[in-house]
Amino acid sequence: MPKPEEMYQCQTANCGCIYNPEKGDRKGKVPKGVDFEQLPEEWKCPVCGASKKAFRPLGSAS
Ligand SMILES: [Zn+2]
Numbered sequence: 001m002p003k004p005e006e007m008y009q010c011q012t013a014n015c016g017c018i019y020n021p022e023k024g025d026r027k028g029k030v031p032k033g034v035d036f037e038q039l040p041e042e043w044k045c046p047v048c049g050a051s052k053k054a055f056r057p058l059g060s061a062s
Pocket residue numbers: 010011012015016017045046047048049050
C-alpha cells in the first residue's frame with residue numbers, strides 16, 4: 001500500500017477520485033509506479049477532468 005501522502009485526491013465537488021501511484025491511470029495512459037508529482041502538467045482527473053491543481057495529498061487532510 002502506498003503511504004497516504006503518496007495518494008492524491010481530487011478536491012472537485014462530487015468527485016473524490018484518488019490517484020494511486022501503485023495503479024497509475026489506465027485512462028490517462030499513465031503506467032503503474034508513477035508518482036503524482038511525475039505526472040505531466042497536462043494530466044487531468046480521469047473522472048471529472050480537473051487539472052492536477054485540484055488534487056491534494058490524502059495525508060495532508062488530518
Ligand atoms: Zn476529479
